[in-house]
Amino acid sequence: xxxxxxxxxxxxxxxxxxxxxxxxxxxxxxxxxxxxxxxxxxxxxxxxxxxxxxxxxxxxxxxxxxxxxxxxxxxxxxxxxxxxxxxxxxxxxxxxxxxxxxxxxxxxxxxxxxxxxxxxxxxxxxxxxxxxxxxxxxxxxxxxxxxxxxxxxxxxxxxxxxxxxxxxxxxxxxxxxxxxxxxxxxxxxxxxxxxxxxxxxxxxxxxxxxxxxxxxxxxxxxxxxxxxxxxxxxxxxxxxxxxxxxxxxxxxxxxxxxxxxxxxxxxxxxxxxxxxxxxxxxxxxxxxxxxxxxxxxxxxxxxxxxxxxxxxxxxxxxxxxxxxxxxxxxxxxxxxxxxxxxxx
Amino acid sequence: xxxxxxxxxxxxxxxxxxxxxxxxxxxxxxxxxxxxxxxxxxxxxxxxxxxxxxxxxxxxxxxxxxxxxxxxxxxxxxxxxxxxxxxxxxxxxxxxxxxxxxxxxxxxxxxxxxxxxxxxxxxxxxxxxxxxxxxxxxxxxxxxxxxxxxxxxxxxxxxxxxxxxxxxxxxxxxxxxxxxxxxxxxxxxxxxxxxxxxxxxxxxxxxxxxxxxxxxxxxxxxxxxxxxxxxxxxxxxxxxxxxxxxxxxxxxxxxxxxxxxxxxxxxxxxxxxxxxxxxxxxxxxxxxxxxxxxxxxxxxxxxxxxxxxxxxxxxxxxxxxxxxxxxxxxxxxxxxxxxxxxxxxxxxxxxxxxxxxxxxxxxxxxxxxxxxxxxxxxxxxxxxxxxxxxxxxxxxxxxxxxxxxxxxxxxxxxxxxxxxxxxxxxxxxxxxxxxxxxxxxxxxxxxxxxxxxxxxxxxxxxxxxxxxxxxxxxxxxxxxxxxxxxxxxxxxxxxxxxxxxxxxxxxxx
Numbered sequence: 001x002x003x004x005x006x007x008x009x010x011x012x013x014x015x016x017x018x019x020x021x022x023x024x025x026x027x028x029x030x031x032x033x034x035x036x037x038x039x040x041x042x043x044x045x046x047x048x049x050x051x052x053x054x055x056x057x058x059x060x061x062x063x064x065x066x067x068x069x070x071x072x073x074x075x076x077x078x079x080x081x082x083x084x085x086x087x088x089x090x091x092x093x094x095x096x097x098x099x100x101x102x103x104x105x106x107x108x109x110x111x112x113x114x115x116x117x118x119x120x121x122x123x124x125x126x127x128x129x130x131x132x133x134x135x136x137x138x139x140x141x142x143x144x145x146x147x148x149x150x151x152x153x154x155x156x157x158x159x160x161x162x163x164x165x166x167x168x169x170x171x172x173x174x175x176x177x178x179x180x181x182x183x184x185x186x187x188x189x190x191x192x193x194x195x196x197x198x199x200x201x202x203x204x205x206x207x208x209x210x211x212x213x214x215x216x217x218x219x220x221x222x223x224x225x226x227x228x229x230x231x232x233x234x235x236x237x238x239x240x241x242x243x244x245x246x247x248x249x250x251x252x253x254x255x256x257x258x259x260x261x262x263x264x265x266x267x268x269x270x271x272x273x274x275x276x277x278x279x280x281x282x283x284x285x286x287x288x289x290x291x292x293x294x295x296x297x298x299x300x301x302x303x304x305x306x307x308x309x310x311x312x313x314x315x316x317x318x319x320x321x322x323x324x325x326x327x328x329x330x331x332x333x334x335x336x337x338x339x340x341x342x343x344x
Numbered sequence: 345x346x347x348x349x350x351x352x353x354x355x356x357x358x359x360x361x362x363x364x365x366x367x368x369x370x371x372x373x374x375x376x377x378x379x380x381x382x383x384x385x386x387x388x389x390x391x392x393x394x395x396x397x398x399x400x401x402x403x404x405x406x407x408x409x410x411x412x413x414x415x416x417x418x419x420x421x422x423x424x425x426x427x428x429x430x431x432x433x434x435x436x437x438x439x440x441x442x443x444x445x446x447x448x449x450x451x452x453x454x455x456x457x458x459x460x461x462x463x464x465x466x467x468x469x470x471x472x473x474x475x476x477x478x479x480x481x482x483x484x485x486x487x488x489x490x491x492x493x494x495x496x497x498x499x500x501x502x503x504x505x506x507x508x509x510x511x512x513x514x515x516x517x518x519x520x521x522x523x524x525x526x527x528x529x530x531x532x533x534x535x536x537x538x539x540x541x542x543x544x545x546x547x548x549x550x551x552x553x554x555x556x557x558x559x560x561x562x563x564x565x566x567x568x569x570x571x572x573x574x575x576x577x578x579x580x581x582x583x584x585x586x587x588x589x590x591x592x593x594x595x596x597x598x599x600x601x602x603x604x605x606x607x608x609x610x611x612x613x614x615x616x617x618x619x620x621x622x623x624x625x626x627x628x629x630x631x632x633x634x635x636x637x638x639x640x641x642x643x644x645x646x647x648x649x650x651x652x653x654x655x656x657x658x659x660x661x662x663x664x665x666x667x668x669x670x671x672x673x674x675x676x677x678x679x680x681x682x683x684x685x686x687x688x689x690x691x692x693x694x695x696x697x698x699x700x701x702x703x704x705x706x707x708x709x710x711x712x713x714x715x716x717x718x719x720x721x722x723x724x725x726x727x728x729x730x731x732x733x734x735x736x737x738x739x740x741x742x743x744x745x746x747x748x749x750x751x752x753x754x755x756x757x758x759x760x761x762x763x764x765x766x767x768x769x770x771x772x773x774x775x776x777x778x779x780x781x782x783x784x785x786x787x788x789x790x791x792x793x794x795x796x797x798x799x800x801x802x803x804x805x806x807x808x809x810x811x812x813x814x815x816x817x818x819x820x821x822x823x824x825x826x827x828x829x830x831x832x833x834x835x836x837x838x839x840x841x842x843x844x845x846x847x848x849x850x851x852x853x
Binding site for chain 2: 236
């Protein structure tokens with residue numbers, strides 16, 4: 001991947017200059033790319049909330065996205081998102097590491113888990129100050145393999161980042177936003193927990209979203225790879241994952257309608273083959289990996305159209321029975337699948 | 345008889361009067377016999393009047409021998425209408441249940457006053473029958489429980505190895521990375537009793553967590569009369585941090601050609617050395633980092649490039665093949681049953697622990713250097729001794745259970761599989777007909793198992809709180825030297841004999 005820092009567009013103006021007005025994210029008119037109107041839902045948010053999510057899904061930015069992406073599209077866009085973020089941060093020398101669901105994906109196979117719709121990374125306090133001072137509202141232009149046109153990614157810092165207090169509306173300190181689709185990465189800052197430190201817990205750290213950590217569980221960071229790009233991992237990664245998700249999250253190969261194939265090291269959506277019920281269903285797929293819509297779109301049988309419209313919604317693995325009923329694979333699951341599948 | 349109740353009739357003037365009367369009457373008679381008899385009955389038949397005032401009216405009582413107590417005085421004086429009441433009294437006696445009789449004897453200080461009651465109880469057939477039934481039931485329940493417990497325990501231990509309990513297990517995910525040689529075999533020239541040691545003079549000296557305690561290390565080496573010609577030193581990791589002379593310990597280990605595995609503290613130092621970009625390490629104070637981290641930064645300034653090279657060369661696991669002398673000189677059953685202090689199998693040296701049944705390359709490096717317990721169902725390890733859910737066991741316990749099973753040749757059927765080759769082999773085995781199995785049996789060929797596994801001994805450190813932990817298949821050597829405990833060495837000779845040698849340590853913490 002060829003990374004280019006094409007332009008550093010700095011938007012001052014509205015963010016800090018006008019006293020008496022709420023700080024809010026860059027206005028739609030100034031940052032819009034392909035959309036004609038704003039899909040944000042700012043009226044329903046708290047008045048001093050800086051970032052506003054899209055009205056159709058909380059993991060999209062309504063200034064750039066107008067619809068939820070389909071399963072496979074979303075996977076490739078999210079992968080590009082983290083790849084561009086990690087390489088940009090590597091380039092500017094910003095200390096960042098992956099956390100939460102993204103770290104769990106790293107543990108399983110160094111990739112984003114396909115059912116994830118957002119990504120989580122953390123930065124240190126020094127880094128957020130550095131990014132805010134030099135890289136706020138910068139656009140990073142990337143030419144990605146497989147995409148004909150280049151794409152811009154926006155780094156937007158929440159001006160509340162300098163406030164150490166717990167702030168429910170502004171616990172996200174910055175976002176890395178795909179200006180084509182509206183997908184984004186939440187960036188949070190690991191801070192010193194001053195309350196705990198005043199009570200004698202010298203190594204206590206916190207994040208504004210109320211997560212708590214010990215300094216030595218995060219630092220020194222380990223070097224690894226995520227989605228093919230060098231990435232940093234917290235030192236006690238396994239302990240953090242158990243603490244947050246429990247032991248089963250590190251061992252169970254069935255999760256969120258997906259099955260992990262140990263041989264291929266891949267999460268695959270469940271299909272009728274996992275249940276041996278293919279003869280009771282239309283088609284033998286899983287309602288996720290459907291044939292492209294362009295071919296015979298209107299001539300498609302009813303069950304296929306049903307599956308397509310459902311997949312457009314959220315991309316969960318579904319099937320249509322011979323009686324024409326649409327259902328999710330998870331509903332089919334009366335008891336857990338007991339054996340691993342080693343070949344597919 | 346009346347006399348015998350004298351003392352108890354304080355509250356009954358009528359009884360008192362009666363007693364006086366009888367005492368006077370008995371004087372001219374054979375008082376000796378009466379006194380003797382009454383003495384006897386004082387013990388056996390004395391009944392508090394307050395408990396049964398009814399009886400104070402009776403003048404005669406059935407004695408212990410079934411007859412009547414002979415009273416003093418002329419016989420004529422003894423004649424009463426007692427036959428009338430006597431029938432009633434005895435009828436009363438018969439109707440009194442065992443319990444009631446027992447109750448009457450329950451006053452404090454009265455334990456030895458009613459032997460007839462408890463004897464009656466023992467003599468009662470119904471009661472004896474009941475006791476026998478209760479005893480039989482209790483015995484049966486106890487026996488059943490005793491039979492059930494090991495089965496239950498066995499099932500509990502087995503649960504974590506079976507795919508039927510949960511969807512998946514530890515080791516299927518990719519897990520963490522290790523930047524270095526993860527698995528290293530001990531060089532064959534260093535194996536006691538190996539080709540380069542036909543006389544079997546070589547020894548392996550395993551040492552628990554040293555933590556920079558150089559003086560203690562030198563003292564220990566002196567105590568085991570370390571000879572660099574024939575002895576090979578293998579520390580179990582955590583040779584640095586916390587203690588007084590980390591660089592000194594590293595120099596000593598390098599000089600002796602010692603081969604340590606990587607511990608969590610070496611891992612931390614190496615990760616720190618990679619990430620710290622600031623050349624002025626003195627600026628890393630606890631205020632900006634943490635107490636442990638600023639100490640590590642300070643330690644990093646004392647370490648020279650050759651120290652860092654040595655730290656980087658430490659493998660995650662060091663494997664030692666079964667010593668040649670032990671496999672030829674003694675049958676395995678001997679070593680299995682009685683000689684627990686001998687090591688005749690392959691040895692793996694790690695810092696913290698291993699999860700049984702999981703192939704070594706799939707063990708997550710973080711846990712190999714940090715684990716203390718493992719979850720009993722998912723087998724996910726933890727650095728804690730007990731996890732939040734409280735369903736974890738010490739890893740060494742599970743390791744010993746599994747290796748005992750291997751040593752006894754017990755089946756691993758239905759245990760977790762980790763690769764498709766294992767899966768295919770098992771499928772082939774399942775499809776094998778009983779005729780094939782019969783031929784395997786008849787021809788004396790062993791049934792093909794899906795994985796040829798041998799029991800292995802793990803030598804480890806890390807758990808100083810647990811202290812010295814010597815089990816059949818695991819040898820925990822961290823006895824907390826840096827905190828004022830002991831520094832432990834396990835000396836292994838070419839015949840597989842082991843000896844534990846310890847020296848005391850100063851408290852450096």
